[in-house]
Amino acid sequence: MSSLIAKVLWPAMEKLEPGSLLGGILADKPGYHNTRDRLRQQGRRWDYSIRWPRDRRGPGDEAAAIDWTFPDAQAGHFGTIARYSKRLRDAGRVEDPRTYAMREFYGNTDRDREVEGWDFVRDKVAHSSDDTHLWHIHISVRRAYVNDRKAIDAIVSILSGESLTDWQRRWDARPRAATAARVLG
Template identity: 40%
Template sequence: MALLAGVVVASPASAAANPNPARITSASWWLMEELLKLQPGSQNGGIYADKPGYHNTRAANSSDNYSVRDAEDKGGPSDKAAAYDWTFPEAQSLALSSLQVDPSADKKLPAGITAAASNYSNIARFSNRLLASGQNANDPRLNGWKEFFGQTDNDTTVEGWDFRYHRAASSDSSHLWHIHLSEDRDKVESYDNKQALLSVLRGETVDQWLNRGDCGSNGVSGLTCQALCLVRRVP
């Protein structure tokens, strides 16, 4: 339980199965488990990885890495990862295996991919919801997130959005079959921030999110949520 603006906030139960509590917060592992519930058959593509960027900790990144420079990334625990890879196996195919993949890509194609064509329906549905939210100046739910990369259509170009700087973003071709999410480092312990993301991914409108009365089943009233959240970040 936590006290926020005079309101008692009940955090969701911590995920007991966290495989790396030294590098992954309980809130982050809880989010991954919630992502997997949203789409049966989807997979955990990874949270912590020992490489530059949000998958690594702030302490392990060089001081000039883009994932540690901004004010939002100077807060929070210095020893925890702040990125999530959500994999959609049906979007992998033999066709993709011939594409050149950056050696530092979040994920590599697994051995034995045999599908003749990729099915992008699931990854595209969630990617389009993220993109629409990021492009909507009246939607504050992704204010606590840096970026996403994914697939919104059927081509071989990765789409994405930089929520912090309000601009299109892209990455290597592995994101045609997994969604990458970078969270503000000062939010990696926040369940509220992750509940807001899940609201977007579920396809809720901003009004539905606010009018649920709890902004994500976390004990915060709708009015309190508006006071806390309805301020759109500007560049």
């Protein structure tokens, strides 16, 4: 695995929460955990993770999702996972421009026994029937950005609680309308 999801995003997550675990990046199943090339070889040309224009770009041999596992949440203590899930959800709700590289996330934002998520492409709540997201956060990265350092750093910035202004200052970025970026798919 050579993508920045493995080389940059996961190490940053582990640094934020040293006791956390990498739940997985590549998995031979439908969706962003698989590679675009493998999905096509399996005849899954209409898989939702390769429909959008930005998912038809980028490396075809890299997975585009990560699962971040929290052992304390596995034990029923949801404070840690809720902190990071809430940051992701709140960034989606306000159309934070740093969310441009993400497709969706699932996790537990409020310490209950219900999974919450956000669809960053459609700017709305996303639902999952997979209750494993009570103890791990799933983040799908739009395939065009799996090797884009600024895009991966934007995700790390949100997870770390860094302000948008500080992130923009670090990248010398100008504010832009988040909705304009989403219209392009």
